[in-house]
Amino acid sequence: MLYKSNQDLPLEIRTRLSEAYQDIYRAAYNSAIHWYGEATKAHRVARSAVKMQSVMHGNVVI
Numbered sequence: 001m002l003y004k005s006n007q008d009l010p011l012e013i014r015t016r017l018s019e020a021y022q023d024i025y026r027a028a029y030n031s032a033i034h035w036y037g038e039a040t041k042a043h044r045v046a047r048s049a050v051k052m053q054s055v056m057h058g059n060v061v062i
Contacts, residue, residue, distance in 0.1 A: 002033060021050050024050050025047070
C-alpha cells in the first residue's frame with residue numbers, strides 16, 4: 001500500500017514527526033515498498049531515512 005499523502009500515514013508517525021519528516025518518511029516508504037514489496041521492511045527503511053536526515057540536521061526525532 002502506498003501512502004498518497006501524509007494523512008494516510010499511521011497515526012504514530014503523524015503525531016511524532018513534523019510535516020517535513022512525514023514527507024521524508026512517506027517518500028522513503030513508497031520507494032522501499034516498490035523495491036522490496038514488503039511493508040515491514042519498507043517501514044524500517046522509512047524510519048532509517050528519517051533518522052539519518054535528522055542526524056544530518058542535528059535533530060533527534062526517532
